Amino acid sequence: MKGLLVERSLPRFAAARLFSSIGGSGTSTSVGPLRLTDLEAPDLPGPGWHRVQPLLAGICGSDLATLDGHSSRYFEGIVSFPFVPGHEVVGVVDEGSAGGLPAGTRVVVEPVLGCIPRGIDPPCAACADGRVGGCERVAFGHIAPGLQIGFCADTGGGWSHAGLVAHGVQLHPVPDALSDDDAVMVEPTACAVHAALAAGVEPGDTVAVLGGGTVGLTTTAALRQLASPGALLVGAKYPHQRQLAGELGADLAVTPAQLARAVRRRSRSLTISGQLSGGADIVVDCVGSADSVAQSLEMVRPRGRVVLVGMPGKMNIDLASLWHREVSLAGAYAYGSERTGRSVRRTFDIAMEVVAAARLGRLVSARYPLERFEEAVAHAGAAGRRGAVKVVFEMHPRSRKGLTS
Amino acid sequence: MSPRPGFVLEVDKSTPPTLFWHGEGFRLERLPTGSRVLYAPEPLDPLTDPVGAIRHALLHPLGDAEPLSALLRPGMRLTIAFDDVSLPLPPMRRPDARQLVIEQVLDFAAEAGVDDVVLICALALHRRMTEAELRHAVGDRVYDAFEPQGLLQQHDAEDPDNLIHLGLTDHGEDVEINKRAATSDLLVYININLVPMDGGHKSVATGLASYRSLRHHHNARTMQQSRSFMDQHRSELHTSNWRMGRLIADSGVKVFQIETTLNTDTFPPQMRFLERREWEWSAKDRAAYVATSAALARTPDRLARQVLHSVRSPYRLTSVQAGEVEAVHAQTTENVYKQQLVAVEGQTDILTLGLPYICPYNVNSIMNPILVACLGLGYFFNMYKGRPLVREGGVVIMSHPTPWAFHPGHHPSYIDFFEQVLSETTDPTEVGKYEEAYATDPWYVHLYRTGNAYHGVHPFYMWYWCAHALEHLGGVIIVGGDRAAVKRLGFTPASTMADALEMASDIVGRDPSLTHLHSPPLLMSDVS
Numbered sequence: 001m002k003g004l005l006v007e008r009s010l011p012r013f014a015a016a017r018l019f020s021s022i023g024g025s026g027t028s029t030s031v032g033p034l035r036l037t038d039l040e041a042p043d044l045p046g047p048g049w050h051r052v053q054p055l056l057a058g059i060c061g062s063d064l065a066t067l068d069g070h071s072s073r074y075f076e077g078i079v080s081f082p083f084v085p086g087h088e089v090v091g092v093v094d095e096g097s098a099g100g101l102p103a104g105t106r107v108v109v110e111p112v113l114g115c116i117p118r119g120i121d122p123p124c125a126a127c128a129d130g131r132v133g134g135c136e137r138v139a140f141g142h143i144a145p146g147l148q149i150g151f152c153a154d155t156g157g158g159w160s161h162a163g164l165v166a167h168g169v170q171l172h173p174v175p176d177a178l179s180d181d182d183a184v185m186v187e188p189t190a191c192a193v194h195a196a197l198a199a200g201v202e203p204g205d206t207v208a209v210l211g212g213g214t215v216g217l218t219t220t221a222a223l224r225q226l227a228s229p230g231a232l233l234v235g236a237k238y239p240h241q242r243q244l245a246g247e248l249g250a251d252l253a254v255t256p257a258q259l260a261r262a263v264r265r266r267s268r269s270l271t272i273s274g275q276l277s278g279g280a281d282i283v284v285d286c287v288g289s290a291d292s293v294a295q296s297l298e299m300v301r302p303r304g305r306v307v308l309v310g311m312p313g314k315m316n317i318d319l320a321s322l323w324h325r326e327v328s329l330a331g332a333y334a335y336g337s338e339r340t341g342r343s344v345r346r347t348f349d350i351a352m353e354v355v356a357a358a359r360l361g362r363l364v365s366a367r368y369p370l371e372r373f374e375e376a377v378a379h380a381g382a383a384g385r386r387g388a389v390k391v392v393f394e395m396h397p398r399s400r401k402g403l404t405s
Numbered sequence: 406m407s408p409r410p411g412f413v414l415e416v417d418k419s420t421p422p423t424l425f426w427h428g429e430g431f432r433l434e435r436l437p438t439g440s441r442v443l444y445a446p447e448p449l450d451p452l453t454d455p456v457g458a459i460r461h462a463l464l465h466p467l468g469d470a471e472p473l474s475a476l477l478r479p480g481m482r483l484t485i486a487f488d489d490v491s492l493p494l495p496p497m498r499r500p501d502a503r504q505l506v507i508e509q510v511l512d513f514a515a516e517a518g519v520d521d522v523v524l525i526c527a528l529a530l531h532r533r534m535t536e537a538e539l540r541h542a543v544g545d546r547v548y549d550a551f552e553p554q555g556l557l558q559q560h561d562a563e564d565p566d567n568l569i570h571l572g573l574t575d576h577g578e579d580v581e582i583n584k585r586a587a588t589s590d591l592l593v594y595i596n597i598n599l600v601p602m603d604g605g606h607k608s609v610a611t612g613l614a615s616y617r618s619l620r621h622h623h624n625a626r627t628m629q630q631s632r633s634f635m636d637q638h639r640s641e642l643h644t645s646n647w648r649m650g651r652l653i654a655d656s657g658v659k660v661f662q663i664e665t666t667l668n669t670d671t672f673p674p675q676m677r678f679l680e681r682r683e684w685e686w687s688a689k690d691r692a693a694y695v696a697t698s699a700a701l702a703r704t705p706d707r708l709a710r711q712v713l714h715s716v717r718s719p720y721r722l723t724s725v726q727a728g729e730v731e732a733v734h735a736q737t738t739e740n741v742y743k744q745q746l747v748a749v750e751g752q753t754d755i756l757t758l759g760l761p762y763i764c765p766y767n768v769n770s771i772m773n774p775i776l777v778a779c780l781g782l783g784y785f786f787n788m789y790k791g792r793p794l795v796r797e798g799g800v801v802i803m804s805h806p807t808p809w810a811f812h813p814g815h816h817p818s819y820i821d822f823f824e825q826v827l828s829e830t831t832d833p834t835e836v837g838k839y840e841e842a843y844a845t846d847p848w849y850v851h852l853y854r855t856g857n858a859y860h861g862v863h864p865f866y867m868w869y870w871c872a873h874a875l876e877h878l879g880g881v882i883i884v885g886g887d888r889a890a891v892k893r894l895g896f897t898p899a900s901t902m903a904d905a906l907e908m909a910s911d912i913v914g915r916d917p918s919l920t921h922l923h924s925p926p927l928l929m930s931d932v933s
Contacts (some may be wrong), residue, residue, distance in 0.1 A: 258824050265821055270848045 003039035003160025004373055006066065008081035017069030025064050026381020029374045032067050036373060039084065041163055042156040045143050046119060048168045050097035052109060054395040056184040056367070057158025058088030059380035061215065061288075062311050063150075067377060072313040079151040080144035086158025086393070087111035087150030090174060090183035099168035107171040108186045109164070110348050111149035112334050117167035118143055130337030130344060133194065148334075159370065159393055172348045181361030184392055185218070189360055190351035192218035193226065195309040195332035197340065199282050201227035206266050206279075208259060209250070210296055211286030212236020213383065214363060214390050215310050217244050219286055221358040224249025226340075226350070231266050233280070235259030238384045248358055256295070263299040274298055275321060282307065284332075290315035293329075297321050307332050367394040408447035411747030411928055412682070416440040421683045423921055424694070425759030427885060428772065428806040429709040430701045431694070432759070434902045440919040441753065443794075444682055445928035448668035449744050451721030459509045462663070462725040468732025473510065473593070473661060477517035481590040485510055486527045486560075486583075486613060487542065490534045491765035492597040493667055494925075496541060497720040502665045504544035506595045506725070510663075511547065523585055524551050526559045527594070527612030530619065530853070530860030531766070532815055533559045538769070558585070562615045562860065563850050570617075571656040574648040578621035580656075583613040587658050596664040600788070600927060601635045601741050604664045605734035606650020607643060614649075616844050616862060621645060623865075625833035628872040633787035635929060637738065650730060662730040664737040667720040668744055669926035676716070680926055706808070713762045714769050742790075742929070749794065749930045754917035755909050756795035757902075758785050760805040761925060766859065766867070771812040774890040775819050775827075775867050777805050782881065783870030785922055792932040794920055798879040800909040802902070807886030807894075814857055818849045822864035823893060831895030833872035840865050879912040 016032030041051065063085050065071045089109040093101045101107065114132035115123030118141025126134035139145035146152020149164055156164035174183045196219060201207055207229040209220050220234055234245040235256035242253035254262050264271060269278035279301035285292050288310030294317050296306045302325040309332045322329060335347030354360070365388035368376035373393070380391040414420065422433035423442055436442070452458045463473040477483065487503045490496075507524065514522055524543065526534055539557065540548045551557035560583050561567060569584040586592045586609070594612070596604045611619065621627075622645035628634065630641035637643040654660065672679045676697065678690035686694070701709050724740040726733040762772060764780040772780070781803040786793065795801060811820045826839050840862060843849065849861025875881075881896040882905045891898040899905035910917060922928070 252825070254824060261821055261824065264848065265825065265842070265846070268847055270851055 001162040003162050005037050005082050006033045009033050013069040020068035025068050026378040029377050039160050039162040042165050044098050048099050049165050050099040051094035052091040053094045053163045054089050054091040054158045056090050056180050057086040057393045058184050059391050078138050078147045080146050080153035083153050084157035084160045085150050087148045088187040089158035090180050106174045108183050109166050110170045116169050132336040133334030179361050181364040182355050185355050185360040186351050188214050189218045189355050190335040190347045192222040193351045194335045194347050196222035196226050197338050198332045199307045203228040204230035205281035206231045208263050208280040208283045209234045210292050212241030216286035220245050220250050221248040225354050233262050240387050260299045286310045288312040290317050293317050363389040365389050366391045411446040412444040414442040425804045426761040427804045429762045431698050442921045442923050444923050445669050445926040448670035449723045455722045459725050462727040466728025468729025470728035473513050476591050477519050479518035483519050483522045483591050484586045484589040485593045486525045487595040488597050489526050489528050489531050490538045490768045493599045494763050495716045495718045498717040501542050502597050503542045524557045528560045529612050532857045532859045563854050568615050574652050579617045580649045580652050581615045581618040586613050591659050593661045598664050598666050598737050607646040610646045610649035625869045625872040628869045633789050635787050636790045662733045663727045664733050666724045666740040668723050670719050671926040745929045746931050747928050749932045752796040753920035754913040755800045755919040757802045757921040760803050770815045771810050773811045774807050775864050777807045778894050779867040779870045782874035786874040788929045790931045794930050800880045800912050802882045802905045804884045807890050809887050809890040817858050818861040819864040827893050833868050
């Protein structure tokens with residue numbers, strides 16, 4: 001069965017880095033570490049595991065960073081090669097599973113490989129608390145290191161017709177009301193939900209979101225639905241992103257260059273050498289670049305909070321203002337369980353509600369067969385410029401478009 | 406030979422192409438046969454002895470006013486206010502008219518033994534002038550004598566300690582003006598009356614006022630009811646200012662008004678072709694046009710801007726009036742009309758305008774899109790008496806590059822206005838909902854008071870200035886402008902004049918009448 005595989009090849013990673021630095025993200029597949037090959041279905045690691053046949057599998061920014069050779073070396077110890085990428089997956093439970101879900105059940109995959117899938121008992125403190133995204137043991141247990149399905153040699157990933165394996169705790173049945181396009185957006189939306197809740201938005205806060213790609217738009221939707229910001233301001237580079245941001249709940253969607261001015265107006269701040277005297281209560285950085293972090297620091301208020309949702313890497317930034325203005329800089333990775341008031345809910349359950357309410361399936365802009373992976377990756381790498389948001393692989397002809405089946 | 410009056414040319418097949426200003430450049434456009442082109446009157450003969458004329462005016466005031474010399478006495482507080490950098494355009498060669506008048510007034514004050522003299526630049530909500538600009542306006546001698554001692558001031562409409570609320574007019578309008586000026590024994594106001602809008606009670610009631618006061622007449626409703634604001638007797642803007650001015654007088658503020666008029670000798674000799682009628686261009690004019698156009702076209706925008714903003718106009722004084730405000734202004738207005746008025750028969754379907762690089766609010770600065778709109782639809786559209794030059798439902802076609810560019814130091818709130826307000830609405834009435842926030846924004850207030858920034862509310866005023874035109878017109882087209890910027894203004898971009906005329910025909914029908922306002926030099930149409 002055909003599938004895409006990433007192999008550990010330093011020359012190929014180096015070539016990818018060089019090519020993508022020149023040609024842009026997604027332009028280095030011909031020389032990079034990704035190749036289309038024949039794959040066997042992965043073995044079930046043990047009881048409680050299911051085989052999942054992907055229907056749609058998204059191309060995420062973290063996938064692109066890997067394929068472009070730009071991922072941080074931090075991840076080296078928590079991925080295992082070779083791996084099949086693809087962690088944004090809607091699929092169906094296949095025959096031969098060892099878990100409780102019947103074959104044919106449509107599911108979305110919660111790809112984080114925490115203690116339970118890894119057979120680690122007792123679980124680490126984070127997993128015990130439901131915060132599987134913070135699992136301390138992603139490199140341990142009875143499966144190979146890998147923080148998520150799609151980065152682990154033992155589980156397979158969404159970009160393969162051979163399918164993947166996932167533990168029962170990682171699978172969420174999809175309500176019929178959600179189309180496959182909606183469902184494939186659940187995983188990125190879960191990240192956004194976690195970020196929106198972790199941001200700690202107080203009612204009336206001014207919140208600035210930097211970035212208008214998948215992360216920025218889903219975060220905008222999540223903030224609008226799950227928090228009560230006084231103003232939700234979005235900086236997005238491309239017109240279609242600003243249009244969508246407005247539709248998803250932004251009070252104002254402007255270009256990134258205009259965002260600081262919009263925040264200044266809202267907060268009625270003064271400006272000192274580009275730094276706002278006041279600023280937004282919370283800035284959510286959905287880009288993750290040195291520029292975006294610097295810009296976030298320029299427009300967050302003293303004692304405000306910058307939340308990094310876009311995956312950052314090694315960067316050189318001036319943190320003097322962070323120190324001087326006592327700004328909190330926090331990461332928001334993945335999902336697990338969310339505490340809202342006295343209740344605790346799975347992030348994916350909340351994300352499905354957000355996806356349904358905001359009709360986030362509309363963010364799926366293009367579907368590609370796996371065989372055209374070079375075009376798909378190039379399209380994803382230039383999504384903003386080409387008027388797209390989410391590019392996915394169509395893994396099965398039965399995948400459905402539209403809101404309902 | 407006496408100067409020729411204004412002229413209305415009817416274009417025929419032999420008419421050479423018509424010169425259009427196009428920002429920091431020009432375009433030659435061949436207008437359809439039958440089009441009319443309005444040319445300004447030639448410059449009136451200047452005063453042969455301007456210093457003597459000023460002295461004469463000060464000693465022989467108009468209306469119910471005593472000679473200046475009789476109003477001055479030792480121990481009194483004298484304040485001399487004067488127009489800011491927005492006048493005249495382009496800035497005139499030294500000596501500036503303000504310098505000539507101020508020096509005379511100071512001579513009288515010195516003769517009378519007046520020690521307490523303060524000069525105030527009447528900025529209203531305009532930007533503070535730079536040292537170079539002030540030196541140019543008042544002259545080095547005055548600047549050096551007054552500025553180091555803090556006696557040459559710039560009105561600060563946000564300084565609560567130096568504003569005084571004189572009361573409400575019978576229409577409930579707050580009258581709040583500069584305290585030093587209001588509490589002086591005599592306030593001398595020196596005007597350069599470049600257009601009929603300038604001067605009169607507007608000088609003090611606007612030039613030395615605060616936002617609290619200005620908001621009563623600087624709004625969309627007032628401007629829609631000012632038809633035009635260049636015609637005092639049909640201008641709600643002036644009616645409101647006159648109410649305020651009379652309240653100021655009734656409050657005991659003694660104003661001695663001095664108004665000056667200039668001829669239309671607008672450009673230096675090397676650019677004289679801009680003042681001439683194209684069919685009368687000499688070989689030298691044609692060569693100057695070709696050389697200037699080519700040089701500007703090859704020059705980077707920023708440098709071209711610098712070159713043009715360094716142009717000093719050879720304007721000459723044509724009259725000086727002094728004394729009681731209303732009497733002075735009546736005479737001044739006649740003198741402005743004498744220079745600028747052109748009789749025009751009937752309205753037109755399409756009015757074309759070539760917009761130059763400068764307007765009152767971008768001296769030594771960038772003509773941003775909001776100012777482009779204001780110059781065309783605020784100033785040029787309103788340069789009429791009687792009826793607008795263009796008929797109701799007609800089209801204005803303006804030629805200007807309209808770059809999406811702003812001077813961050815001079816026009817900070819314009820950037821936000823353009824990004825925020827105009828992206829939501831271009832309706833002058835609706836934009837008003839943002840006015841208060843901009844007017845009180847502490848950052849804009851800070852930049853206005855300490856930098857060289859226009860007040861936060863100023864872009865709203867520019868948009869209100871367009872209100873009458875926007876209500877009156879069926880469409881506005883900008884030729885050769887930045888398409889995104891033009892669209893943000895709510896106008897239609899066109900690449901060429903031919904395209905613009907084609908677009909306009911969708912609004913005014915086929916075979917429309919067309920009139921081109923060949924200005925500057927400034928002219929005001931008297932439409933029958």
